[in-house]
Amino acid sequence: MQTLIQTFIERRGDLLTALWQHLGISLAALVIAMVIAIPLAIWAVRRPKLAEGLLQLTSVLQTIPSLALLGLLIPLVGIGTVPAVIALVIYALLPIFQNTYLGIDEIDDSIEEAADAFGMSRMRKLFKVELPIAMPQIIAGIRTAVVLIIGTATLAALIGAGGLGTFIMLGIDRNNTSLLLIGAISSALLAIVLSALIRWFQTAKPKRALTVFGVIVALLAGGGAYSVYANRTETITIAGKLGSEPEILINMYKQLIEANDSHVKVTLKPNFGKTTFLFSALKHDQIDIYPEFTGSVLETLVSGSHAKNLTANQTYQLAKKRLASQDEMTLLKPMAYNNTYALAVTKKFKRQHHLKTISDLNQVESILKPGMTLEFIDRDDGLKGLKKAYGLDITAKSMEPALRYEAISKGRINLVDAYSTDSELRQYNLAILKDDKHFFPTYQGAPLMKQSFAKKHPKVVKALNKLAGRISETDMQEMNYEVNVKNESAATVAHHYLVKHGLLKGGN
Incomplete structure (x- = not known):
């Protein structure tokens, strides 16, 4: 109480x-x-x-x-x-x-x-x-x-x-x-x-x-x-997907943009539910920018086949090229961390069954009780493709993202999909299984916007490019932990990172 x-x-x-x-x-x-x-x-x-x-x-x-x-x-x-x-x-x-x-x-x-x-x-x-x-x-x-x-x-x-x-x-x-x-x-x-x-x-x-x-x-x-x-002046609208990580990123975008141009006002729309909702909103000029991942662009947002096992730079370059040709959009330079999909189990379950890689799951297939997000279950770069790549015969319960972590901590399930920067991995003492067949694509985050918007707002592009090559997986997981577990605001966590790494003055 x-x-x-x-x-x-x-x-x-x-x-x-x-x-x-x-x-x-x-x-x-x-x-x-x-x-x-x-x-x-x-x-x-x-x-x-x-x-x-x-x-x-x-x-x-x-x-x-x-x-x-x-x-x-x-x-x-x-x-x-x-x-x-x-x-x-x-x-x-x-x-x-x-x-x-x-x-x-x-x-x-x-x-x-x-x-x-x-x-x-x-x-x-x-x-x-x-x-x-x-x-x-x-x-x-x-x-x-x-x-x-x-x-x-x-x-x-x-x-x-x-x-x-x-x-x-x-x-x-x-x-x-x-x-x-x-x-x-x-x-x-x-x-x-x-x-x-x-x-x-x-x-x-x-x-x-x-x-x-x-x-x-x-x-x-x-x-x-x-x-x-109140909004009679030009306003830039930045949206983010559901979760602490997108909210931290859009707060970084806001603070960098406003620090670089005092005549611009940024409005944030956090916690959208679906990737396709945001992409559609960007297409129809309902928002101006949102953080997207290179792998998600290739797997979900653009058409065309591509080779597997692309490097991080190859994934980015192909995603950027197809966005430009198919939707007249531009994906700015990505950050350093790779927030890729992963499969996770409790450290206790990993020790008991001597698991190290995803391939090892074939040995315990009969006792697996997976609980995964509906999006992961339905994606070709998720469970659909994973089962083919690793020869797994498993059926997962679809669960709300946060609830699957609570369920595995209470033993109701014993295998979950995860993102490599999720704070819950640390919070619930979970271990990621090595993707030994390199199935999951690279997922580096970068600001996505229309080409016309980028040309009209060069100062915005310059401000956001300050994050290019920044933020490690450890940095992102720690920031997620501060928001999700320590209950700090996303804006505060974003500000601390920008100031600490010299991207923003402490007084801003």
Whole structure:
């Protein structure tokens, strides 16, 4: 409890920002869903066959997995708030449409006949009879949608829209229960408060309800207007994948760029979920720079075959050439360390079974219980290709990156995929098995950007090239350890490294 309180105090500023982002996304999605679903349901009441089709459509839309929907939206509308709001609107349509339709459709026929006998017009009957009777059921649908929206909105953090999901993702990635609880509890409380507020709107006097609603809208609009005003100068947006290492790197980028050009403001979007999300965002000018790995470029982002066992420089040169020709992008000079894939076991398991290399796993194949990330399982330079190269016949459980380390430390699994700079290797006393067949490609990190951006911003390129050939694997693992285990901020760790190695003055 003490750790939770301390984390809350340290992160209260970040929590307030995330809460405001979450609230803005959620309310925008709710209002849009209501504007679409309620009139559509009213119109469909007298068209039963069409109404059934619309109910089926909204039901099908709600079954689309959140990540899949976000992935489909990114190429169309980019990253950030817009795809997040669209996805949430899609999920909110069913409860609002269904409850509005049923609330009106199930009104007793005698009441409808009485309204007609009084000579009421269709619109007057709707507003004076049907909607008041159906209102409790409509409100119930809206409250259901609110809870659904706020829970699903946590995934907005994966595409740079912020919100309380940032705390949850960081908590999972860094195995930090306090961050996870803060995000989850805040999200639950926000859902309860908004649900209660909607119920209050139902019973409050119209003038008072409209006043409160107007204040909320004004506050959200004011926040958005201030954000536009504050960012009226040129802003460079740098994003990073999920994890401490990308966050450390993008903070280095930010500090080097701003130290080299006082007229530039850098905005960071850390903790994106997938490589393809970031690459798509860069293509569509939603971000300007992100750290990518040479091996990932060749294996995932560009087309064309290549020879195995390329040297580090050959891998970089080929990745840079194909990015330039296929996507008009440039990969700057890479850093020194090779954050390659690896297979790891506990040091105890390694000693017990006399393991040294990946080839040695063939001797203990029958007792292996692998737990690996879904991305590694599905990649040709991951488990797919590894099984062919080493003749392994194993099936791995797909696990969230941080959870696989916790699982191996508790003995639930005994083999994991890893990155050579992961702090968890040190934290959980794990040993990497030697890649004796040199299967894994070289993965050196470097800033990726469009060629047009690089030409327009030579000072940015010059600043980022200061990291070329810098940072060893030991350096990176130690920095990851400081963030993940010692709970230091990525910005602080990045700053210490830059100052220590003379890349930045201590006062900056």
